[in-house]
Amino acid sequence: MAEDQILRLIPWFFAGIGLLFASIGLAMAKKEMRGRRWHEVEGRIVGHDSHWSSDSDGDRTLMHTATIEYRLAGVTKQIPDSLSTNHPKAVGSIMRVRYNPDDPHDVMIWAPMRNGCFIGLFVGLGSLFALVGGVWIAFTMIG
Template identity: 35%
Template structure:
């Protein structure tokens, strides 16, 4: 049986791993749900403000829902060299018909980040369990 300090560290490790894993799973479920039930639309990229401390500025995407409502939301993914989001260009998005503010930039889903969270969470859970059992 490990001492109290090791058990405390192991407990925090397991809980942290579980939070990371659940965050990744929730993100993957959201992406898969939008791929399945989302409505495809073309969005106009509009210039965003200057970059912030959080990272590069995310441009605004303006699109029309099938109900005729014009939406303007921040891009869920920032522009990059590989995928520039130039002002005035058109990109394909999938939006949730129940909540059109929730959208997915097609081809820029960033599932790798979600899989990394799931994997890191599983590793932390196993590490914490090893500390408790070892």
Template identity: 30%
Template sequence: MQITTTTTTRTLRPGSRAPRIIGSLLLLVGIGLLLGSGFAIWSEVKFRRIAVETDGRVVDMLRSSSRDRDGRSSVTYKPVFVFRLPEGKEIRVEGGVSSNPPCCRVGDVVRVRYDPARPDHAQMTGFMESWFVATLLGGMGLVFTLIAGVALRISGKAGAVALPGTAPAVGGNMMTFAVPLVGLRREGAGHATQWILQARWQDPRSGVPRLFESPPLPFDPVPQMRQMTAVNIQFDPGDPNSPYAMDLSFLQAPGDDPDATIAVGPVRRG
């Protein structure tokens, strides 16, 4: 006695959890970088509200060198500038950003922005001093977040793989997916015991899970499913309440008549 449905049988193994783990880690890094960028922007805006501008002069270029893991060296230059307060006191400050090529030369006159309450808290005007850090962190955060979104989208699709070439059985946007098996529920006792297969699918767009259950089976299907991790189910992935049909044609029910068949019955609703 065989249980059949109208769909074809093809079992696919669900994907690895690695994309979800990697995506979650990248998302945390991306969010952290974006928060750092936001803090840098907030700090710059706050500083500008209290800062005073004046002219300054570059008096030195600090040279620093470093080597990468391949042994190649690189050199950057950081400006040192001075400016005078209204009472005539001279303040000497190192720039906050090193670059190559250098941003300026010794002797150049530059505009300086400083905090009147803390004159040593000063910076040269311009993009590099004002917005470079915020732009760098924001750009890196955006890249990490986009990569994380792709990885999480892949992980969401890994749990249920659409089978090409399967025609919808009940109009609409019905499609066939290999949905991971998650459990087996028993009802009744003794000779009246029935078994119900359970499979869970997660919408890769909304993340909302959906539980599918088979029609009650008069026998234990586990011995015939030891190598299986998923079962084919036909449903509309865009409608969480769409009807669905679970393909159980791989099961062979025990009985005296091996040629007899039992139809699963009408399409079930989620």
């Protein structure tokens, strides 16, 4: 009897996990695109914050987070990049900085869909799991 209940819950699990992952992907895409109508200023990489990072196997990699300097209303400011890489971008490289005109303290590095592949995987695989779970649930209810 318990085995039969578990088999009936599996499609719901597939659908639920799929909807969760698709929702996370869509939320990430929305956050990534929030600055599309904000005002833009030019920023430049002025340095890097370097740190060692370890993966689950204990392998260590030197990661670099760029520090971007920009001017807004005559004031020079700095912000860290939201993405760390193991190959630092060149100091002096131009970066696009966008700020919310309603709240100039709300700034972001503008690189639309920088994480597009990652977001696509979340939305795509999440949708696939939700679809498989939904079809499985439909066939279970029919049969």
